[in-house]
Amino acid sequence: MNLLQKILLIEIWKGLFLTLKKMLFERFVTIQYPEKDKVIPAPGFRGRHALVRDPNTGDTLCIACMRCVRVCPSQCIKVEYEVDKETNKRRVVKYEIEALRCVYCGYCEEVCPVNAIVLTEFFEYVGFTRDEVFFTKEKLLANWDEFIAKAKRPYLNPFWKPRGIPEKFLPVRKRNFTGV
Amino acid sequence: MSLYVEVIKNGNGKGEPEHFTINMGPHHPSTHGVLRLVLELDGETIVKCDPRIGYLHRGVEKLAEHLNYNQTIVLSDRLDYIASAANNIAFCLAFEKLLGITPPRRARLIRTIVNEMARISSHLLWLATHALDIGAMTVFLYCFRDREWLLSIFEKVCGARLTHSYVRVGGVRLDFTQEIIDELRRFTEEFPQRILDYETLIDVNRIWLKRTRDVAVVDAETAINLGLTGPVLRGSGVPYDVRKFRPYDAYDEVEFEVPVGERGDTYDRYKVRMKELRQSNWIIKQCLDKLKEVEGEPVLAEEAPDLLLPSRVREPEPKPHPKKGFVFTGKELPVVPPGEAFASIESPKGELAVYVVSDGGPNPWRLRIRTPSFVHISAIPELAKGHMIADLVAIIGTLDVVLGDCDR
Numbered sequence: 273m274n275l276l277q278k279i280l281l282i283e284i285w286k287g288l289f290l291t292l293k294k295m296l297f298e299r300f301v302t303i304q305y306p307e308k309d310k311v312i313p314a315p316g317f318r319g320r321h322a323l324v325r326d327p328n329t330g331d332t333l334c335i336a337c338m339r340c341v342r343v344c345p346s347q348c349i350k351v352e353y354e355v356d357k358e359t360n361k362r363r364v365v366k367y368e369i370e371a372l373r374c375v376y377c378g379y380c381e382e383v384c385p386v387n388a389i390v391l392t393e394f395f396e397y398v399g400f401t402r403d404e405v406f407f408t409k410e411k412l413l414a415n416w417d418e419f420i421a422k423a424k425r426p427y428l429n430p431f432w433k434p435r436g437i438p439e440k441f442l443p444v445r446k447r448n449f450t451g452v
Numbered sequence: 453m454s455l456y457v458e459v460i461k462n463g464n465g466k467g468e469p470e471h472f473t474i475n476m477g478p479h480h481p482s483t484h485g486v487l488r489l490v491l492e493l494d495g496e497t498i499v500k501c502d503p504r505i506g507y508l509h510r511g512v513e514k515l516a517e518h519l520n521y522n523q524t525i526v527l528s529d530r531l532d533y534i535a536s537a538a539n540n541i542a543f544c545l546a547f548e549k550l551l552g553i554t555p556p557r558r559a560r561l562i563r564t565i566v567n568e569m570a571r572i573s574s575h576l577l578w579l580a581t582h583a584l585d586i587g588a589m590t591v592f593l594y595c596f597r598d599r600e601w602l603l604s605i606f607e608k609v610c611g612a613r614l615t616h617s618y619v620r621v622g623g624v625r626l627d628f629t630q631e632i633i634d635e636l637r638r639f640t641e642e643f644p645q646r647i648l649d650y651e652t653l654i655d656v657n658r659i660w661l662k663r664t665r666d667v668a669v670v671d672a673e674t675a676i677n678l679g680l681t682g683p684v685l686r687g688s689g690v691p692y693d694v695r696k697f698r699p700y701d702a703y704d705e706v707e708f709e710v711p712v713g714e715r716g717d718t719y720d721r722y723k724v725r726m727k728e729l730r731q732s733n734w735i736i737k738q739c740l741d742k743l744k745e746v747e748g749e750p751v752l753a754e755e756a757p758d759l760l761l762p763s764r765v766r767e768p769e770p771k772p773h774p775k776k777g778f779v780f781t782g783k784e785l786p787v788v789p790p791g792e793a794f795a796s797i798e799s800p801k802g803e804l805a806v807y808v809v810s811d812g813g814p815n816p817w818r819l820r821i822r823t824p825s826f827v828h829i830s831a832i833p834e835l836a837k838g839h840m841i842a843d844l845v846a847i848i849g850t851l852d853v854v855l856g857d858c859d860r
Contacts, residue, residue, distance in 0.1 A: 283658070377615075378617070409852070435751075437752045
């Protein structure tokens with residue numbers, strides 16, 4: 273910096289000119305959330321949990337294989353099941369997710385062989401009590417209904433079938449699935 | 453008031469000057485988290501500075517002993533939460549060394565891109581808060597605007613903005629789509645102009661120069677003795693960069709320079725980081741070009757998937773059963789061989805090293821993390837001595853500490 277630049281405050285003027293230019297000629301990046309603008313998360317955003325409702329039976333797709341329970345790092349999933357004596361199939365009695373403990377890693381989606389659990393792209397949920405964000409099976413199914421009403425069909429979460437990973441490399445063998 | 457002046461002027465009656473002891477933090481906005489500094493002041497000059505840490509201690513190393521290898525990566529997000537992708541990579545590299553897995557080339561290139569994106573977003577946040585602490589408001593706004601863009605790309609890549617958990621032992625979780633590559637290209641085209649904007653605002657600004665020139669000068673020898681790494685060490689003129697010395701992922705394929713400073717003061721460290729932003733941008737560009745060569749390759753190594761559900765080892769092909777569908781024969785086998793591994797990466801803040809010991813079980817037997825912020829905080833007393841209390845804010849800023857990284 274020479275003397276003339278020092279006296280004339282050249283670098284200060286340059287900075288002020290830049291901010292003025294940005295103010296007048298650039299588009300605004302601030303959005304008026306939530307009054308005017310809405311935030312649309314990218315597909316695959318890991319938000320509120322839901323259990324996919326089977327369109328045929330009206331119940332969950334879950335087969336109670338307990339893989340999500342085992343893989344959960346924060347141990348926030350609780351599943352209870354009973355075995356049908358005739359068909360020898362498992363039926364979910366209780367499926368609970370404690371959303372306050374969840375770290376939203378999405379491992380449960382990845383290991384689910386029937387793609388029953390999903391972290392939806394819905395993120396605007398809060399509660400005044402712990403019970404409101406403690407998801408039972410009914411609440412999880414209701415979450416799904418609320419989400420799928422607005423989502424694009426067929427809906428296919430990227431974590432159900434990760435891009436770029438061949439079928440045989442997946443942690444569990446996924447049943448045939450083309451989206452809900 | 454007059455009593456205080458009396459005491460400061462004349463001392464405590466024994467002829468010694470009276471020193472004030474005050475607390476800075478843990479709830480101080482410029483300590484970047486919950487850092488508490490007990491300061492002994494002579495007037496406004498710092499005589500002694502004593503950092504107290506541990507307000508954000510979560511016991512990550514102990515927690516990791518109860519989680520399996522892929523679950524541990526989720527913990528690594530919460531270390532340096534500004535650049536969590538870099539932490540993920542450090543953990544995965546250590547585990548891959550232990551297992552002897554090499555991720556495919558596409559995965560390594562993607563990791564390099566993600567690591568550099570994390571570096572840019574970390575440096576942008578550093579510049580924003582450092583400038584704000586010193587008094588430049590506009591830089592803060594501009595940096596956060598650009599960081600927002602980067603975070604939205606991260607959201608498209610892995611579905612999370614801060615706690616990515618994107619990198620997986622043996623590769624990455626999701627492949628890039630064409631949309632992400634296009635957006636990243638747009639970012640890399642525009643970003644150099646943005647860096648010029650920041651530099652116009654503060655590079656030769658006289659207030660910025662007064663606040664940063666000759667503040668916290670560290671010469672090369674002291675910097676090495678204090679254990680400083682990363683841009684802080686390079687600001688003192690030592691060209692040490694893990695990416696050059698022990699290349700990991702795809703860093704041996706790409707070209708980049710290691711910028712170094714001369715005087716080792718706060719301004720030099722600022723310049724080093726600004727140059728690093730350009731280098732990172734260049735690395736991302738090169739990697740995007742190289743991604744074309746490995747189109748369609750898997751992004752996960754073949755041996756990797758067994759780690760997510762380690763208590764049962766699958767047969768390679770599950771056998772179909774007439775009634776039960778597929779049958780997985782579950783035998784308890786050691787998933788990870790016993791042994792130890794060490795890996796270090798150049799995280800945005802410095803050298804991040806992970807040392808893992810396995811006893812053959814599904815969980816790490818011991819996990820030790822060497823984080824740059826912890827070492828950098830221990831250097832604050834040395835750097836702050838003799839400076840004004842206002843300079844302490846600049847010193848904390850220039851070391852770029854994150855308390856989640858320090859306390860673990």
